[in-house]
Amino acid sequence: MLVTNPTVATLYAAPVTESLETAGFVVKACTVPDGEAHKTLDTVRMLYDRFIEAGLDRSGVVLALGGGVIGDMAGFAAATYLRGVALVQVPTTLLAMVDSSVGGKVAVDHPWGKNLVGAFKQPELVLADPGTLTTLPGHEFANGLAETIKAGILGDPEMFHQIEAHGPAPASWIVERAISVKVAVVEEDPYERGRRATLNLGHTFGHALERLSDYALSHGAGVAIGLVAAARLATRLGACEPELAARIEGVLSRLGLPTTYRGHTPAQVWQAMSTDKKRRGKTLRFVLPRAIGDAFVTDQVAQADVLAILDSLRET
Ligand SMILES: NC(=O)c1ccc[n+]([C@@H]2O[C@H](COP(=O)([O-])OP(=O)(O)OC[C@H]3O[C@@H](n4cnc5c(N)ncnc54)[C@H](O)[C@@H]3O)[C@@H](O)[C@H]2O)c1
Numbered sequence: 001m002l003v004t005n006p007t008v009a010t011l012y013a014a015p016v017t018e019s020l021e022t023a024g025f026v027v028k029a030c031t032v033p034d035g036e037a038h039k040t041l042d043t044v045r046m047l048y049d050r051f052i053e054a055g056l057d058r059s060g061v062v063l064a065l066g067g068g069v070i071g072d073m074a075g076f077a078a079a080t081y082l083r084g085v086a087l088v089q090v091p092t093t094l095l096a097m098v099d100s101s102v103g104g105k106v107a108v109d110h111p112w113g114k115n116l117v118g119a120f121k122q123p124e125l126v127l128a129d130p131g132t133l134t135t136l137p138g139h140e141f142a143n144g145l146a147e148t149i150k151a152g153i154l155g156d157p158e159m160f161h162q163i164e165a166h167g168p169a170p171a172s173w174i175v176e177r178a179i180s181v182k183v184a185v186v187e188e189d190p191y192e193r194g195r196r197a198t199l200n201l202g203h204t205f206g207h208a209l210e211r212l213s214d215y216a217l218s219h220g221a222g223v224a225i226g227l228v229a230a231a232r233l234a235t236r237l238g239a240c241e242p243e244l245a246a247r248i249e250g251v252l253s254r255l256g257l258p259t260t261y262r263g264h265t266p267a268q269v270w271q272a273m274s275t276d277k278k279r280r281g282k283t284l285r286f287v288l289p290r291a292i293g294d295a296f297v298t299d300q301v302a303q304a305d306v307l308a309i310l311d312s313l314r315e316t
């Protein structure tokens, strides 16, 4: 059961179907409307209908062809249909390749928040063809670059240096390296009991800014600003080398990603951060870089320090 959307179907459904049929598989396809607005239980219910009509049984496979929205939604349907059928992820955006297709988290949105209903569902296979990135719009590529830079800061100084010195090429090498960082973290902590939380580097700030903008700010943009915020906070707390924040800022702005925000006051951003669903208990948790390739999690951060950093990042 190939699940995709009309945008991706036009580009890649035919070669994927042909390739599978040549290998002896029977392929049935269904498309769901494009966009985060459709990452809902209603669309998943429609997928169940298509699966039943197609006669998909426990021996069947759901193949998610597309970006993170398709991967999350088809993945959630695969995790729950008949108590779970096999899942193959074929990510076609940079973000899906380096982030959402790997790690086994699948989810849909709820009117009260993003990704509130989900499951852990490891794919049998993730097949990323960097050739598909050639058709990806530039702003979508930039979204994925923010996560790629995050991966470099978390665990791959060599990849970070490569992008710093030569830009995001060759894509296949960067995709492979960024996936490896995520795989290493997830293999150690598949259910997010400890180290996996470091993958949220930049996200405590980023999610708050995204939400405050009513999602006019893209996820990648939020994460980029969040990465700078985390590095500045680490510097302020004496946890990292003083030049780290400037390096991270430099590479992100060369990639066309924002490093400052407008509008909301630091107090409003703090408030939005405090209602983040990933918050554990009463204290806010931060992932902070020590150096390129090394990050740690802490809940020992004073509100005043966070407000000072937010103030320094705010364009007036
Ligand atoms: N499960 C996880 O661990 C995890 C991690 C990060 C993000 N996510 C989720 O991922 C989603 C975002 O994913 P995304 O950034 O891939 O967005 P997306 O899936 O909406 O894709 C972005 C756009 O690009 C189009 N597209 C996809 N591949 C293309 C190609 N090769 N050429 C041209 N156009 C193409 C899509 O149709 C869409 O319009 C969010 O819902 C987020 O919550 C999940």
Ligand SMILES: [Zn+2]
Binding pocket: 099, 147, 203, 219, 223
């Ligand atoms: Zn992210």
